[in-house]
Amino acid sequence: MPQNQPKPRIKPTLPVYRMGDQIYIQLSGKCVELADPDGAVEQFVGLLDGTRTVPEVHRALRAAGRDVTPAEVEAGVARFDRAGLLEDGAVEPGLDAHDQERWKRNLGFLENYSDLSTSKYELQRKLRDYRVVLLGLGGVGSHLLFDLVGLGVRDIRIVDFDTVELSNLNRQILYREADLGRAKIEVAAERILAYDPLVKLDTRATYIGCADEALAVVEGRELVLSAVDMPKMQVVNWINQACVKAGATLITGGVDSRRIAYYTMIPGVTGCVECWKADVAEHDRLSADLAVKKTEWADATAEPRFPEDMSAFGALVTLYTAHVLAEVVRLATGIAPPLSQGRLLEVYFDDGVPREAERWSRRPDCPVCARPRAARTAA
Ligand SMILES: [Zn+2]
Structure with a gap:
């Protein structure tokens, strides 16, 4: 008999109840209802405890006097598996x-996305091994870093040059007052090392002042979480170029006065920031003109921030973190595509409803991302 035959088990987080002639299995706001007038379903469910292969479940049912064929048992298991x-x-x-103990509650969540061929442990290991760099340790960076480590991401580079104010x-x-x-x-x-001493933390006390410096901190990472906003109007371009060159996915955005906004750029899949700017220049004259004005203002003043950046409200910072963190889980585990892939999603404090603010595609003439990475290296 092959060693790797699955031993099906009803997921431990799913409550099973009998009420009258029905069996109910609850899963995340839904309920599977199975007619069971003679107790056969309950017996079947009881045998699915992770200690028996499918043929063994069949043999146990036969031994208990149930008149079922191997094909019927197999079909029943397949049906349960499809139902999650x-x-x-x-x-x-x-x-x-x-x-396993540290991430017990994560595993309870990941169980929702596991089945007979994908285990919750495998999904957690993907999170553990995901190579992430976090640029900026301000409000968003603080929350993201703690939550990444809570998720179980163990390979993290952090980049910041600032001091605590x-x-x-x-x-x-x-940070604390001390x-x-x-x-x-x-x-x-x-x-972070007090929170989880097993994190492999690579610290870079550096200011990103040009495209090469952006590439240096991004290289070797699968995911770039950018929470830096200086130097204004330039740093996002450098980080975009670096991510395209390094083949790293970028999630960025931030808290903008009364709303959060974020997007995901995947080199070779979505349009990049340069594609987006070209798109805006063609379709949204006002935004394009305002961007030029902002660039002029940033060049002409020593002010490190735009006036609107003076607002940074905790409820929006944590809302942003929650959205980005969910994207990190989708990307690392592959349980679903990221919601903000190739589009800007926004949520206003006022109504809390996520909306698509902008969407853009890859441009074949984009000076940054038109050629795939392999072609760029060969050139
Ligand atoms: Zn592009």
């Missing part, structure tokens, strides 16, 4: 006891 009720009890977790402390939860004046990257490393 089963996981494989024979699967090796590939996580030690410590990590009193006005940071309405939202930048990595940290005022200290380098954020140093404090962040202390806090």
Whole structure:
């Protein structure tokens, strides 16, 4: 008999109830209802405890006097699997006891997306091994970093050049009053390694001042989470170019006064930031003109921030973090495509409803992303 035959188990997070002649299995706001006048379904469900292969389940039913064929049992298991009720009890977790306990509640969530061929442990391992770089350790960076580590991402590079200021402390939860004046990257490393000493944390105390410096911090990473906004109007271009060159996915955006907005750029799949700007120049004259004005203002003034950046409200920072974190999980595990792929999603504080603000495609004439990475390297 092959060693790798699955041993189906009803997912431990799914409650099973009998009421009258019916069996009910609850899963995330839904309920599977099965007629069971003679108790056969209940018996079948009871045998799906992760200790038996499908032929063994069949043999146990036969031994209990049930007149079923192997094909019927197989079809029943397949039907349960399609309904999202089963996981494989024979699967090796590939996580030690410590990590299984630390991520127990994550595994309960990931169980929703597992089945007989994909295990929740495999999804958690994908998160653990995802190579992420977080640019900027302000409000968004603080929340993202803690939450990434909580998710179980263990391979993280952090990049920041700033020091802790009193006005940071309405939202930048990595820091305390005793940290005022200290380098954020140093404090962040202390806090994060205390939170999870097993994180492989690569710290870069650097300001991104040109495209090459952006490439240096992005290289070798699968995902770039950018929460930097300086130098104004330029840094996003450098990071975009670096991500396209390095073949890294970029999620960026931020908190903009009364709303959050974010997008995901996947090199070779979605349009890049340069594609987006070209699209805006063709279809939205006002926004394009305003961008030129902003660039002139940024060039002419020593002000590090735009007037609208003076607003940074905790409820929006955590809302943004929640949206981006969900995209990280989708990208790392592949359980679903990212919602903001190739489009800008926004949520206003006022009504809390996510909306598509803009959408753009890859442009064949884009100076940044028109050629795939392989062709660029060969050129
Ligand atoms: Zn492009």
